[in-house]
Amino acid sequence: MLGSSMLTVKNKMHTKTPENSKTTTTDLVLPSDTNSINNLFGGELLARMDRVASIAAGKHAEQIVVTASINHVAFSRPVPLGSVLTLEAKVSRAFTTSLEVFIEVWNESRDNKIKTKVNEAIFTFVAVDKNGNPVKVPQLLPETEIEKQRFDAALRRRQLSLVLAGKLQAKDATELKALFD
Numbered sequence: 001m002l003g004s005s006m007l008t009v010k011n012k013m014h015t016k017t018p019e020n021s022k023t024t025t026t027d028l029v030l031p032s033d034t035n036s037i038n039n040l041f042g043g044e045l046l047a048r049m050d051r052v053a054s055i056a057a058g059k060h061a062e063q064i065v066v067t068a069s070i071n072h073v074a075f076s077r078p079v080p081l082g083s084v085l086t087l088e089a090k091v092s093r094a095f096t097t098s099l100e101v102f103i104e105v106w107n108e109s110r111d112n113k114i115k116t117k118v119n120e121a122i123f124t125f126v127a128v129d130k131n132g133n134p135v136k137v138p139q140l141l142p143e144t145e146i147e148k149q150r151f152d153a154a155l156r157r158r159q160l161s162l163v164l165a166g167k168l169q170a171k172d173a174t175e176l177k178a179l180f181d
């Protein structure tokens, strides 16, 4: 039988930080990626976000992960043809089998190398076994102030997503309701 100190060590080993899952990709915007006014096509950006976020979720879960929902996406600025786009993804909260991932998108100007944030998104993944059944994920320990804010807000986003998916009754979304009280 494990003593309590052994259990503590075991639990610590199963806790990860957002930095542990940090994943960054950099890629060009080519003509085949654009819409009719030569800006990045929204669906192409979603696909790039899904890829980088699923790598981050997989690093955290150390299991197969599947995309369960897109909780938020903001295409705040157009991304012109020829842009050099950097996407950064980190796990922002882990629940039982699901985990939330924050993705930020930066456009680097060729002239002055200044990076401007152009988009952000929040995806939820579920870790599954090879038969597609949900399996447990390690817990997340946020470290920085922004990581702690994202961690707290993730519970509200989860409740909203589950209500919209018809998997949670609005009356049971207590954290979400508290926002309006």
Ligand SMILES: CC(C)(COP(=O)(O)OP(=O)(O)OC[C@H]1O[C@@H](n2cnc3c(N)ncnc32)[C@H](O)[C@@H]1OP(=O)(O)O)[C@@H](O)C(=O)NCCC(=O)NCCS
Pocket (backbone or CB within 6 Å): 066, 067, 068, 069, 095, 096, 097, 098, 099, 124, 126, 128, 132, 134, 158, 161, 162, 165, 167
């Ligand atoms: C995601 C999937 C595994 C969930 O399976 P399920 O049988 O609905 O599982 P459950 O209802 O037991 O939920 C499992 C977890 O997913 C979470 N979840 C399910 N739907 C969700 C949604 N819409 N938003 C947020 N979380 C969701 C649940 O809250 C639960 O999390 P928890 O264990 O951390 O509490 C299943 O729906 C699936 O395989 N979907 C297809 C995924 C896929 O192919 N994605 C690629 C894009 S096509």
